[in-house]
Amino acid sequence: MRLILQRMLAVVGLIVATASTADEFGDPKAGKKVYRKCSGCHQVGEGARHRVGPHLNGIFGRKAASHEGFKYSKAMVRAGDNGLEWHADTLDSFVENPRALTSGTRMSFPGLRKQKDRLDLIAYLRQFSDDPANIPEADPTASPVDHDLDPAILALEGDPEYGEYLSSECKTCHQSSGGDDGIPSIILWPEEDFVIAMHAYKNKKRPHPVMQMMAGRLNEEEIAALAAYFATLDNE
Amino acid sequence: MTFNRRAFIGTSAALAATLAAPMVRGQGKPRVVVIGGGAGGATAARYIAKDSKGAIDVTLIEPTRRYYTCFFSNLYLGGFKQMEDLGHSYGGLAAGGVNVVHDWAVGVDRAAKSVSLAGGGSVPYDKLILSPGIDFVEGAVEGWDLSAQNAMPHAYKAGSQTELLKAQLMAMPEGGTFAMVAPPNPYRCPPGPYERVSMVAHFLKANNPTAKIIVADPKPKFSKMGLFQEGWADHYEGMVDWIGEDFGGGNVSVDPGAMTVTIDGEVTKVDVANVIPAMKAGRIAELAGVTDGNWAPVNAADMSTKADADVYVLGDASSQGDMPKSGFSANSQAKVCANAVRGALTGSKIFPAKFSNTCWSLIATNDGVKVGATYEATPEKIAKVDGFISQTGESADLRKATYEESEGWYSGITSDMLG
Ligand SMILES: Cc1cc2nc3c(=O)[nH]c(=O)nc-3n(C[C@H](O)[C@H](O)[C@H](O)COP(=O)(O)OP(=O)(O)OC[C@H]3O[C@@H](n4cnc5c(N)ncnc54)[C@H](O)[C@@H]3O)c2cc1C
Numbered sequence: 258m259r260l261i262l263q264r265m266l267a268v269v270g271l272i273v274a275t276a277s278t279a280d281e282f283g284d285p286k287a288g289k290k291v292y293r294k295c296s297g298c299h300q301v302g303e304g305a306r307h308r309v310g311p312h313l314n315g316i317f318g319r320k321a322a323s324h325e326g327f328k329y330s331k332a333m334v335r336a337g338d339n340g341l342e343w344h345a346d347t348l349d350s351f352v353e354n355p356r357a358l359t360s361g362t363r364m365s366f367p368g369l370r371k372q373k374d375r376l377d378l379i380a381y382l383r384q385f386s387d388d389p390a391n392i393p394e395a396d397p398t399a400s401p402v403d404h405d406l407d408p409a410i411l412a413l414e415g416d417p418e419y420g421e422y423l424s425s426e427c428k429t430c431h432q433s434s435g436g437d438d439g440i441p442s443i444i445l446w447p448e449e450d451f452v453i454a455m456h457a458y459k460n461k462k463r464p465h466p467v468m469q470m471m472a473g474r475l476n477e478e479e480i481a482a483l484a485a486y487f488a489t490l491d492n493e
Numbered sequence: 494m495t496f497n498r499r500a501f502i503g504t505s506a507a508l509a510a511t512l513a514a515p516m517v518r519g520q521g522k523p524r525v526v527v528i529g530g531g532a533g534g535a536t537a538a539r540y541i542a543k544d545s546k547g548a549i550d551v552t553l554i555e556p557t558r559r560y561y562t563c564f565f566s567n568l569y570l571g572g573f574k575q576m577e578d579l580g581h582s583y584g585g586l587a588a589g590g591v592n593v594v595h596d597w598a599v600g601v602d603r604a605a606k607s608v609s610l611a612g613g614g615s616v617p618y619d620k621l622i623l624s625p626g627i628d629f630v631e632g633a634v635e636g637w638d639l640s641a642q643n644a645m646p647h648a649y650k651a652g653s654q655t656e657l658l659k660a661q662l663m664a665m666p667e668g669g670t671f672a673m674v675a676p677p678n679p680y681r682c683p684p685g686p687y688e689r690v691s692m693v694a695h696f697l698k699a700n701n702p703t704a705k706i707i708v709a710d711p712k713p714k715f716s717k718m719g720l721f722q723e724g725w726a727d728h729y730e731g732m733v734d735w736i737g738e739d740f741g742g743g744n745v746s747v748d749p750g751a752m753t754v755t756i757d758g759e760v761t762k763v764d765v766a767n768v769i770p771a772m773k774a775g776r777i778a779e780l781a782g783v784t785d786g787n788w789a790p791v792n793a794a795d796m797s798t799k800a801d802a803d804v805y806v807l808g809d810a811s812s813q814g815d816m817p818k819s820g821f822s823a824n825s826q827a828k829v830c831a832n833a834v835r836g837a838l839t840g841s842k843i844f845p846a847k848f849s850n851t852c853w854s855l856i857a858t859n860d861g862v863k864v865g866a867t868y869e870a871t872p873e874k875i876a877k878v879d880g881f882i883s884q885t886g887e888s889a890d891l892r893k894a895t896y897e898e899s900e901g902w903y904s905g906i907t908s909d910m911l912g
Contacts, residue, residue, distance in 0.1 A: 422844045425540065425828040429821060429849075430898075430905040439901025466881035467851055467898075470867055474847075474878060 283380025291369070291378040298364075301385050309446050310364065316343045317386035321359075328445045328491070330435055332361025348379050356438075365441035404453045411449055413481040420486025423479055426471070433490060444490045451484035522550045523838040526608055526618035528598045528777055530555030530583060532562075533624030533808030533823035535910040540831035542590040548839050552592040552616055554608065555583065560911070561651040563682065564820045565903055568855055570648075570659050571692030572699075579651060585912030601781035603801055620834050623783070624807040624823065625775025626650070627681050630787065633771035634674055635746035644749035645766040648689075649681065661765045662696060668703040669764035672754045674745055675710040676769045679788075681809045681818040683716035684864070686769060688854040691721065694729040695857055707763070708735045709756045711743030716817075717854060717864055723885045724856035774810035788812035793870035794846050795833035796826050805830050814874025815866075822850045824906055829870075846870040853899030859889070861896030 292301070298309040305312035311327040321337035322329040329337075336359045341347060351358045352375050354368040369375050424433075427443065435442045443451070457463040458472035459480070472480070527538045530553050538553040545551075559580040568574040583593045597611035601621065609615045629647070631638065637645060648658040665671065671693055675686045690708060697704045714737070715721075725733045736742040741757025747768060753760050773779075773787035783789045783798040789806040790799040791813050798804045807830055808823030816822040829846040836843035851865030866880030883895065 418842070419844065422832060423847070425832075425909075426825065426847060426849055428905065428909045429824050430851075430902045432905050432908055434908065436904060436908075437901070438904050439897040439899070440905060467863070467865055470865065470879050470881055471849065474867055 283376040283378075283383075285377070285381040285384055287373075288377035288379070288381025291374045292381055294366075294369075295378075301382065305385075307447070309450055313382055314385045315387060316348075317345075317383055319343050319386075330359075330361050330363045330442075332359050333363075345379050345383075348382070349375050352378060361436065363435045363437055363442040363444070365437045404457065406453055406456055410456065410477050410481075411452055413452075413477055415448070415478070415481030415483065415485030417482065417485040417489065419479070420482035420484070423475070423483050424486050424490075427483070427487075430467075444487050446484075446487060448481075448484040448488045451487060452480055455480045455483070522548065523619045524550045524552070524617060525620045525622065525834060525838070526616050527551065527553045527622045527624065528555075528608065529624040529626060529775065530557075530560055530586070530593070531624055531626055531808065531823065532564075532820035532906070532910060533827045534622065535560065535583075535586060536824045536827035537622050537624065537805075537807060537831045537834075538591045539586055539589055539910065539912055540828055541835055542586075544831065544841070545835050545839060547590065549835065550592070551590065552594060552618075553583070553586060554594050554596055554598045554610065554616070556595060556597045556611075557652075558583070558595055561655070562820070562903075562907065563649070563651040563685075564906075566648070566651040566655045567685065567689045567692045569655060570662065570689060571695045571855070573692075573855065573858075576656060579655075581907055581911050583911065585908075589912045598777050599780070601777070601804075603782065603804065606803070618803075619838060620803050620805070621781075622805045622807060622830060622834070623775075623778050623781060623789070623810060624827070625777045625810055627772040627774065627809045627818075628776050630771040630773050633676075634768055636749065637674075637747050637768050637770060641747075641749040641768075644752070645747060645768045647769050648767060649685075649769050649772075658765070658767060662693060663700075665697075665701055665704060665764045667701055669701070669705075670761065671697070671704065671706045671765045672761065672763040672767070673706070673708045674747065674754065674766070674768045674770075675708055675712070675715070675742075677711045677743070677771050679818060680769070680772045682852070683817050683819075684721075684852055684854045686710075687715055687717065687721045688856075689767070690733055690735075691724060691729075691854070691856045694725065694732050697732065698729055704732070706733045707754070707756070707761065708733065709742045709745045709754065710735060710737050711745075713738040716852075717862060717882065719885050720862045720883055721854075721856065724860060724862075728857040728860070772809075774806070778806060778810045785812075793873075793875040794829075796830040797833075805834065814868075814871075815877040816848060816850055816868055816875050817852065819850055819852050820906060821852065821902075822848070824910060825849055848875055851902070853895065853902060855896060855899070859893040859896050861892055861894075861899055862887075863895055863899070 299313050300306055300308055301313040305314050307327045311324045321341040322333040323337055352369050355362050355364045355366055430440045431443045435444045455472045458468040461469050525541055527534045538551050541549055542551040559582055561579045565574050565579055587593045598608050599611045600609040607615045607617045646654045646658045648654045736756055744757045746755045752763055754763050754766055774784050774789050778784050778789045783800040783804055789811050791806050791811045796805045796807055798806055807826045809818040825848045833843055835841050848868035851863055853861055853863045855861050862883035864882040867878045868875045869878050
């Protein structure tokens, strides 16, 4: 018991220590560059929408998993219910190692090891929250997903039943619960992002031999079907 | 795991109680019986029960109460996994509507469409799926038979054999010799023996660095050979002596009493001998009369056997064409089969067969490699479409990411099989 207590104190101590530095050193300009690592999944700034991840406007002071219209992992919802709020200190721990703070999060991101990167990133993100109110809104930075896919392909409507059958091939590696140890979660993505990602593998623009091979033999309807299916697959 | 009379007699009393269960069935529902709750059988049972939403009565016959995966069992030898990490219960399948019967299937009457159990009862079926894995070809390695598996373990079925091999590895004297007799093609998990060599070397390098590993191999080359040999040279220089077919690696006999291995006439006293004999389909496939030679030939479109349209064989026991015998392959074949069986019994839509496989192997800490391919069904066989393999000289970061990916795959496939 004493040991456990000591360990808990050590952890608390750590968070407090990072928190105090978090307030002091962040450089939002440098943070904008760090943010590129996040922009594949998250938008921030005017007009930002939920994509694979929720948008990050107004995140400071917000209860975890509380943005309207985004389906969070059960683990994140639970963390919010247990009182997790986003501030410099909690964001710092989360971004350092997402799964250490919230073990069941779907955020497939290994974490930022360097403390300076985290501080800069947090300073950057803080510009998009009302609090403190005296920080002016910055230019829109929501990064549009970069692609040159034929709009006709994006407009295809997928058959979720066919998608369910095809998905059995994905589920050997990608867990239907949304768990993501070592292999990213692919459930509840916006269909558009899913289709763009799969075509990027198919056209060998995104690197990864297994995914290039799997996407390579799926046709446009099949990719649309998978997107339709996974977009609605709620974590069991 | 050939049939052991003692085990039957020992457990039959306890089994009598559970036997009542399979005899009570839903009224008039189509019945699927699956023999073997491994990578192929568990997946098939789970998908049929899940997707038919109660319209099909699914019974799984599997003697063990926990499934220990062969996949990652080499990592246990290397010290990267614990035995508990490899064991999985059948509770998830039962909760998913599968009637799990812990017993051995000892016979299949294809005319009467029923399976007899070691415990004494029998279970009728409309469609029967066999996924019994492998057994060993008798007399394949001179001097070795199943009675020698304690002195010279195969550890090619996971569980107590794997633990035994690890215990022997740990007890090796300083500077001792670990010998492996590798199997001829085809066998389960083509990179398996060589991943094992890597994991044994990893263990010895840390605990017994002057020890040696000899591999007697009847094959001239093996899966991911370039990658493994590069890894052995980089991480375990001078420790591994691989003797291929060209140097008499196929001319082997063993003496379990004297603990010697004779390779091309040269007798070597060894401390551990890991004998992995030639393999064949699990014996129940032969008893069911669906094998031709060592394996059960199947149709690629739905995994039904050439011998009987109502009997299907999945995974290692099947002879299907180009897919390697792996857990990934068995899981992939099971989904194609589940879709076809459900369609045949309930009229649900049958989609075209698609297969895939990827095998990851660990060479040393954070040094993972992989090989994979996609396949399609042709009238003759399951035929390879496209493939890839890790390259020699890859960056340490990529190798680490590959290893982490394999851990993700392990969580993925075990929950996909067992719920
Ligand atoms: C060391 C090693 C490493 C491996 N690594 C990998 C890897 O990294 N990736 C990979 O994809 N594959 C790997 N494999 C291969 C993989 O384990 C097999 O290919 C896979 O388990 C085959 O599935 P299966 O359903 O055919 O047989 P199994 O999974 O062996 O299942 C057969 C089941 O049938 C049961 N059974 C047998 N006879 C009867 C009977 N008469 N009645 C009732 N039940 C019965 C058995 O108890 C068993 O549970 C490895 C294998 C080994 C040995």
